[in-house]
Amino acid sequence: MKPARAALRRLGGALVLALLGAAAQAADLLAPGARAGDLIFREGTEAVSAAVMAVDRGAYSHVGMLVGQPGNWQVVHATPSEVRGRPDGVVVDALAFFLDPRRSRRHAVYHVEAGDEARQRAVALALSMQGRPFRIADPAGTYCTELVWKAWRDAGMDLDVRFTSLALPLLPGNYLLPSDLLASPRLRPLAPATPLPARS
Structure with missing residues (x-):
């Protein structure tokens, strides 16, 4: 019984180290200079992501807004x-x-060219929409690109998109696709973070 307990303790310790390593790696995946209010795009792995990519023919299928700070980044986003x-x-x-590989194939961070006050307002507005339903054609809800666009618009920053x-079946209309948002002159791609050297 003692060897089994020792093995479980070793396994538990290894699991904790793996989780801490994953958190550190996620922090290092962000580009240097990223700030709360910046946008993070990803190419998702789900069927809905494939559908968006097929319609948009762009590089990414989903977007959220960074909130928090380095070492404690979070993402506010509208999603199934x-x-x-x-x-x-x-x-x-x-x-x-x-950014977990089960949900993201790749990602990119785009800096929004805006002052500190507008940035704080945009973050607060995005966070205030927590709980709003995910809908693509219902004013009572919102979808990913619309969420971040509206937050910045209502904060006083026109992203000029x-x-x-x-002509979607049953849902024709005008939609803000990820590539439409990426074309905003107010967005600037941030260089990817330099990977940490491998530990020996």
């Missing part, structure tokens, strides 16, 4: 549920969760 029992809607997730007209 990614957690069992959680409804579709606007949620705040840890950066490590948002163009919506795309889509």
